[in-house]
Amino acid sequence: MIPLEEQIEAICREAKAAARELGRIEVARLDGALQAIGEALEEARPRIEEANRLDREEGRKQGLSPSLLDRLTLSPKVFASLIRGVEEVRSLPNPIGRILEERMRPNGLLIRKVRVPIGVIGVIYESRPNVTVDVSVLCLKAGNAVVLRGGSEATRSNIALAETLRRGLQLAGLPPAAVQLLPMADRQAIPILCRQRRYLDLLIPRGGQGLIETVVCHAQVPVIKHFQGICHVFVEARADLEMARKIVLNAKCQRPGVCNAMETLLVDRAIAPAFLPEMVRELRSRGVEIRGDEQTRQLGGPDVAPAGPEDWATEYLDLILSVRVVNGLAEALAHIEQFGSSHSDAIVTEDSATADEFLRSVDSAVVYWNSSTRFTDGGEFGFGAEVGISTDKIHARGPMGVGELTSYKYVVFGSGQIRE
Incomplete structure (x- = not known):
């Protein structure tokens, strides 16, 4: 039996070799590979749907919540969206080789800042199998290899x-090792993957707090x-x-089981009596x-449960909503600053000055x-698909599409210049 660490290291090593090969391939061939992937997915659809049926059946036996089962399901609509997403990514402009800046120095050196692939990207995620396709095609479009670790x-x-x-x-003549999936269910696979600094250039975890903390604690790469x-x-x-x-x-x-669904509704005290009773009834x-604060419970009636500090x-990722009545914009901003996750937040108002202050003040x-907030999505932003929604501030923020999966290098053209 090969030790787990050796298995994962071998997988990452293969991905690194594939990334080097992708870096030398013309972008037209990458697009051809995405077309071949779309055709292969359509051909393999019955086998994929059967595998997904078995996963859902096992999930029901294990007591997965309805929202988790929804995220797990590759319905006909989701599968059609998968195929469409591959084609949309294929049709996007190719980022690799794009000149971002160009300047001529007084000494005659021409300096260009050019987009290049990041290399090997490790993506650790939960529940949704469509992420396997979305992430892979985006990474490939940007010339990267990818190592995937999905949920059990x-x-x-x-x-x-x-x-x-x-x-x-393989059908397109590109290295199959450019897409790697860790097949082992062992939880130690995640910390081991996080330590592969010789082979991985970037880690992207998407999931709950436990997963994020595990990755950040063990990561030896960005x-x-x-x-x-x-x-x-x-x-x-x-x-x-x-x-x-x-x-x-x-x-x-x-769709309550996704990260861009609203979890807290804040209502201005001035309109709460006119808005909340009917809003609560419709919800x-x-x-x-x-789950509401005291005034929400007074206005919403006996069906409103008290909201505790943890709410x-x-x-929730479910049909549960926290509701709070606030004293104007300042209190709404203070609440979001204290409890928000820097993801997506919205204001509904006809006053442009108030809206402008909200948009400038909320650090999401x-x-x-x-x-x-449901529009925070790579497809809705015109990216074709997304790796996920970054809540960090460095390198990428918000929906991560093809452009966010690239880095850059400087290419300098000279004519014999030497530095004095």
Whole structure:
């Protein structure tokens, strides 16, 4: 039996070799590989769907919540979106080789700043098997190899998808080792992967607090965190209440088990009596459990449970919503600063000065005026797909698309210059 550390090191070593080969390949061949991957996914669809069915069946036996089962499911709609996403990424402009800056120095040196691949990217994620495809095609488009570690609940789905991706690469004449999946369920695989500094250039964890903390604790390579989304919608005193109603329902109910769904609703005290009673009734009719402060409970009726201190800092990923009445913008900003996760936050108001102050003051990756937080998504931003939503500030922030999976280098052209 080969020790786990040796297995993972060998996988990462193969990815590094593949990354070097990708770095020398014309971008047109990378696009051809993405086309082959899309065709391979369509051909392998029955096998992938069967693997996903077995994962869901096992998940139900293990007692996974409805929201987790939803994230796990490769429905016909999700699968069609997968195929469409591959094509959208393929059709994006190629970032590699793009000249970002160019300057001519007085000594005659021409200096260019040029986009290049990062190299080998390790991505650690939970639940959603569609991430296996989204992440892989984005990394490949940017000339990177990828090492994937998905959640144990999606093992069969992820293996079937990764095998199909590798088949597409092989058919296109590119190294299949450019897409690697750690197949082992052992939890020690994550710390071991985090220590592969000889082979990995970047780690991207996306998941819950436990996963993020494990990666940050053990990482010996740079990390871009894709952390929880404690997203807020603040309905300000001068909001169009019908617009606010639609935004709140969409942000909470359209797909509650994702990171850009609203988890806390803040309502200005000035409009709370006119807005909250009906809003609570409509949310309850959609199956949403409301946890509120004292005034929300007074206005919302007996179905509103008391919100404890932990509720304001919880990413429910479910049909549960915390609601608080605040004294204007300053108190809303203070609440978001204390409990937010720097993901996505929105204000609903008809007052442009108040909106501008909110947009300038809230330190989140994405801030909205009169819009649902559900648009924080690579596809909705025109990226084709996304690696995830970065809640960090360095290198990448918000939805990470192809451009965020590149670095740059300086290329200098001379004519015999020497430094005196």
